[in-house]
Amino acid sequence: MNFDWTVIWRNAPSLAEGTLLTVVLTTLTMAIAIPGGIVLALMRLSPIRAVSAASAGFVEFFRNLPLILVVYWAYYVMPVAFDVQFSAFTTGLAALAFNVSAYNSETFRAGIQSIRKGQVEAALALGMSRAQAVREVVLPQAVPRVLPVLASTWVSLFKDTSLVSVIAVGELAYTAMRIRSQTFRVLEMLTAMAAIYWALGYPQAKLVDWLHRKFRVME
Amino acid sequence: MDLDFTPLIESRQYLLEGLELTIVLSLATVAASLALGGAVGLARCYGPSSLRWFLVLYIDSMRAVPVLVVLVWTYFAFPILSGISLPPFWAALVALTLHIAAYVAEIVRAGITSVRPGQLRAALAIGMSRREAVVEIILPQAIIRMLPAFGSILSITIKDTAIAAVIAVPEYMKQSETVAGQSFHPIEVFSVAAIVYFLILFPVTRLVDMLYARVAHLGRS
């Protein structure tokens, strides 16, 4: 049983690229899923039944499916549905973005609903429009409540990007496993993969804890 | 787009066996995670402080590393290191349990710390031993608060079993993948898989929502 740990060092550039793609994928997904979540939350709170139901349906759909299945499904359905050949990256991004938007919408909805009704009434009583009331009174109070949860979602998303490796997107998990297949250095590469995720994920998890402490809502 | 569902009908036995395994793996994982996670959570709250740093390291590490990585490492790397080779199902069970038990431990810790400290003091004041106080007074109150989160654990576990497909555990996701690849009808196969998972998970998430609503009125006890 001989190990060759230098294989990690020799493939460092590839691993770095993979890691970078993981970060890019996470960032892009959140960039889409935050506005996406807000839109879905506002739709859910709309007095128009059809709009509210559509949003609720979308959210339920993604809450109740394994993400890996969504990734596969998107990979096969998207080209047929849109008659366009998407890259694996785009497919993976779409699957992740839809999934996280659904979770974010619940976060935003809870945040918005946690604001007392009287706050909105006081704003309306001054003559503000609903939009003004939301902008001036609801959102500024909802954001500190929502931020720690969004941070947790970010960390989960960072880990979930590993799932798009199954459709050959070159993020960290795919890259590490590819190098493993090429070099047959199984223990070394898989341990390196775990170590890199750990090194990136651990501080993020600690940051989330700090955010939760800092923004602990005092009523 | 013309759909052909016959491959699904032809492979239904194969797929059903996969579904069965999904359920077995999920339930086994939940049971094992509750046991391990419960033990770790209790040890964190009431165990020797010399042990705490290790438990915290374990819990935070599982928060940092993806399930996929734990699964793959357990199945491919662990045997090389230890000489023990695990069949796919058992590797998945071990990996998923280790990963999910960390979440259970956090739920247990949160549940226990949500019970007012005065409750413990009051119990000790009437002469209960520490162990009696925890078992009779703290845990019952804590467990009620933990129930909705435990429901989420079931939901998360079922979803995570689908990832075990990458280490060739013949659960429902893997079987679907195989049928899709062989029949060249991935859309039909995966669409049905989506419906099946939805039908399994929807009642669970509904139950969890109901439980959360029921315990919502309980603040700090």
Place this chain on the structure above:
Amino acid sequence: MTGPILSYCAVRKLFGQFVALDGVSFEIARGEVVCLIGPSGSGKSTLLRCTNGLETIDGGEIRFDGVPLPSNDAGARQIRQRMGMVFQNFELFPHKRVIDNVAIGPRIVLRMKDGLAVRRAEALLDKVGLSEKAGSYPANLSGGQQQRVAIARALAMEPELMLFDEPTSALDPETIGEVLNVMKRLADEGMTMLVVTHEMTFARRVANRVIVFERGTIVEDGPPTQIFETPRVERTRDFLSHLGWAG
């Protein structure tokens, strides 16, 4: 500017099956201070909330300055700018400082320039006796102080009519007085006020008129001397004696 500022004509309001307001009719003239009293659930607060459109009515009509309340959003907003409302739970905006709470109406709704809005806010804070708290956040103020800021916030819009929904019910006894004093000064200055309250002393001393509600209808309507000393209706007497009001 003649005619009543507010007139209610057979106003009905339902919450599902429950009849909150059952044919309420009366008028308020400019400069009048009217107190609505009555048991909980009798419809007093509901009437107030229908007046500025926070609730819609299911029957009858409410006229403000001779014009029926508009049913469209933009119209309702216009009307609300002319009425001020003070809530039982103050509802100050916790994420804004006191001065910004008072200035927010002029700033956002009247689109006033910052400097002007702040000057108006400072003057009003001075009027309610809280100039030194301008830079503080609501959480650092007592209940009575918060309510006085809430009054200043409503006044910043220079309303023609002030609605008070149990303004002192959530206050400690020690701080009730400071809020009632501000309200009395407002009344003395000629503000038209519609006040839902349990503070009988205030009603007795400051109101021009007291209207007694019970189960969504008006039981009695008259000057305080009548209501408190020589009520004409049995139910009024019952309600007051229930409160231990010895006159």
